[in-house]
Amino acid sequence: MHDVRPPAEATVVTDEELAALDAHWRAANYLSAGQIYLLANPLLTEPLRPEHVKPRLLGHWGTSPGLNLVHTHLNRVIAARGLDAICIWGPGHGGPAVVANSWLEGSYTQTYPDVTRDAAGMARLFRQFSFPGGIPSHVAPETPGSIHEGGELGYSLAHAYGAALDNPDLLVACVIGDGEAETGPLAAAWHSNKFLDPVRDGAVLPILHLNGYKIANPTVLARIPEKELDELLRGYGHHPIHVTGDDPALVHRAMAEAMDTALDHIAVIQRTARDEGIPDRPRWPVIVLRTPKGWTGPAEVDGLPVEGTWRAHQVPLSEVRSNPDHLRQLEEWMRSYRPEELFDAEGRPRPQVLACIPEGAHRLGTNPHANGGLLLRELPVPPLEKHAVPVDKPGGSLHEPTRVLGDLLEDVMAATADRRDFRLVGPDETASNRLQAVYGVTGKAWEAETLPTDEYLVRGGRVMEILSEHTCQGWLEGYLLTGRHGLFSCYEAFVHIVDSMANQHIKWLRTARRLTWRAPIASLNYLLTSHVWRQDHNGFSHQDPGFVDHVLNKSPEVVRVYLPPDANTLLAVADHVLRSRDYVNVVVAGKQPCFDWLDLEQARAHCARGAGIWEWASTGEGGEGGEGGEGGEGGGGEPDVVLACAGDVPTLEVLAAADLLHRHLPDLRVRVVNVVDIARLMPQGEHPHGMPDQEYDALFTRDKPVIFAYHGYPWLIHRLTYRRANHSNLHVRGYKEEGTTTTPFDMVVRNDLDRYRLVMDVIDRVPGLAVRAAPVRQAMADVRFRHEGWIREHGTDLPEVADWSWTR
Secondary structure: OOOOOOOOOOOOHHHHHHHHHHHHHHHHHHHHHHHHHHHHOOOOOOOHHHHHHHOOOOOOOOOOHHHHHHHHHHHHHHHHHOEEEEEEOOOOHHHHHHHHHHHHHHHHHHOOOOOOOOOHHHHHHHEEEOOOOEEEOOOOOOOOOOOOOOOOOOHHHHHHHHHHHOOOOOOEEEEEOHHHHHHHHHHHHHHHHHOOOOOOOOOEEEEEEOEEEOOOOOOOOHHHHHHHHHHHHHHEEEEEEEEEEOOOOHHHHHHHHHHHHHHHHHHHHHHHHHOOOOOOOOOOOEEEEEEOOOOOOEEEEEEEOOOOOOOHHOOOOOOOOOOOOHHHHHHHHHOOHHHHHHEOOOEEEOHHHHOOOOOOOOOOOHHHHHHHHHOOOOOOOOOHOOOOOOOOOOOOOOOHHHHHHHHHHHHHHOOOOOOOOOEEEEEOOOOOOOOHHHHHHEEOOOOOOOOOOOOOEEEOEEEEEOHHHHHHHHHHHHHHHHOOOEEEEEHHHHHHHHHHHHHHHHHHHHHHHHHOOOOOOEEEEEEEOHHHHHOOOHHHHHHOOOOOHHHHHOOOOOEEEEEEOHHHHHHHHHHHHHHHHHOOOEEOOOOOOEEEEOOOHHHHHHHHHOEEEEHHOOOOOOOOOOOOOOOOOOOOOOOOOOEEEEEEEHHHHHHHHHHHHHOOOOOEEEEEEOEEOOOOOHHHHOOOOEHHHHOOOOOOOOOOOEEEOOOOOOOOHHOOOOOOOOOOHEEEEOOOOOOOOOHHHHHHOOOOHHHHHHHHHHEEEEEEHHHOHHHHHHHHHHHHHHHHHHHHHHOOHHHHHOOOOOOO
């Protein structure tokens, strides 16, 4: 690691420029306070009265002056240097600041023409903030230039690095609040600089804003000695540049110098790396900005200190309508910015206020990277025929589904090698999840030390591995939101670590889909493997299929969940999700050898339907199972029972149960239904993929027993189908928190998902079968009993289970 020093000569900022910066900053502060408080009288052309103030005061003032300072100074350097830049606003609750700056630069009016850049538009700007029918208080999707809402803290820096990847000419500034800096996700994200290639990637400029307090408590990094903080940031691989103070004139000059120093430093790093090559990782700059919380707001309210304390966090003056002294203080506070110097009589910003603002797409609110769909290109997914596995008959061969997918992803990586707009991320599990074929095209991104024993670590690699699911998710979100494509591969049990991040992204997409000016982006695609049924070697701690439940609670217009039962259906699903837009797609697929049930044509048709009858596995509805492929009903008549399944292991157990029923109860009419798209089970009015009742009833019948073997927690299937006519006859088997380090088949036995239990369920629920088939039921129970003794003695599954194959 080395320091690359910028040139010794510093850029000189003139007094005139500093005055313009201060005017812009004061205007932004005035507009921020106005959004929180004012319902009318936006320019204070008359004395402030209670009716001019909103009845409900919502918003966050404390961080806004600092964000306004950063935005103001970013404007200057972007304009002066012609930079292509965006900013990630970590303290996203400081929405008033970013909205104010967007209005000042004209991007807000460009996006929302009714919010004009004059007194009438200012009144609309103020009224709409945190107001019914208006906009949220955060830096939300509605805010031009935003790709990070900050509704939950900790993800700003990972988003920033994701945006910079494969964008060599982009500067991504990232304001990190000192409360956010205490979170685990943010702490891990500092290590992203070990993955940033100064040749092929852009630059990230972290700006750690220390205003001292969270909602009610001091912040850790603001209270440790500056030397200790310096050591921490240097340990992370950064070169700290400090700006500290509460005198606006001095802070403006220091901030301008810090920005120039940091950008000169970045320019030298990139020029050296791109022109000469560098032997090791550079030390990137970070700005540490210390200003008071609620800076320039009321110093004291009701005899208590406010500015520079936690009391400034949200609304410093909370009783403006009912307390005349608060009303007086509000008017004095807002007039302290001297609005008559900042806006003309029509409410338009004066030339001095606008002097630092960049032009056109260089403005932070109009940069196309912050509306990534504008830059998105179709992903070149190769023809599936090249990678499909041959299937002469169902169950006649075995493949590892994710290994087959890995070959497809290798081709995707090759097809995007020049354009560099596809990344694979995951927490140290690419090879474990059988996706290592991608290393034939690209290695793993790595800028730190390498050893001779290392494999596939390269500068500029497009596989990203770090043992932080938060950072992986943040990288990918930032990458997608700026117009690229990707896939997140993760062990199923540990994707829960990003539950809340997935929730935030889903909410973002739901809102963005309703904004006509935001272009669709590539979907966030999860591949969940090493799943619950084949974590028999790692044990109970690694067995949790509940991420699907979490996701299906979210916006139906955004979320999709797929459980492909074999390699070819996984290819068909992958082809669909990689091409899709504005979704969060969850694909659950195994990495262990799995029977191949459908050829590619059948798999495509099955995935297009999302759920369907497998005639070749069914019996008695119009023939003896038949040789037909996956499709509709065979020959007429109704089944005596429906065996349904979703997931690769449940599919195996259902087919083995169907085989047992065929052999032991050949007269029983059994229909096998496989579900790939789990949302198909929902009513049509509750999800875009939901089945109409007529179609659902045709598939599952209106009155026959349905034994459903499901990959995850069984009550999810009940929740999705509770309105269906035949719900009272539905019996679901799935994971019920019974796990340990054991054999693969013992996992399904422990959770009553095994083939023998499913046969017993059929006998128990088909009318008239309990007495007639009692010997068969007893035989099934005996095998389950024998199984336990066998695995304890031999450590392997019963031979009739381990050696079973589909023979019909």
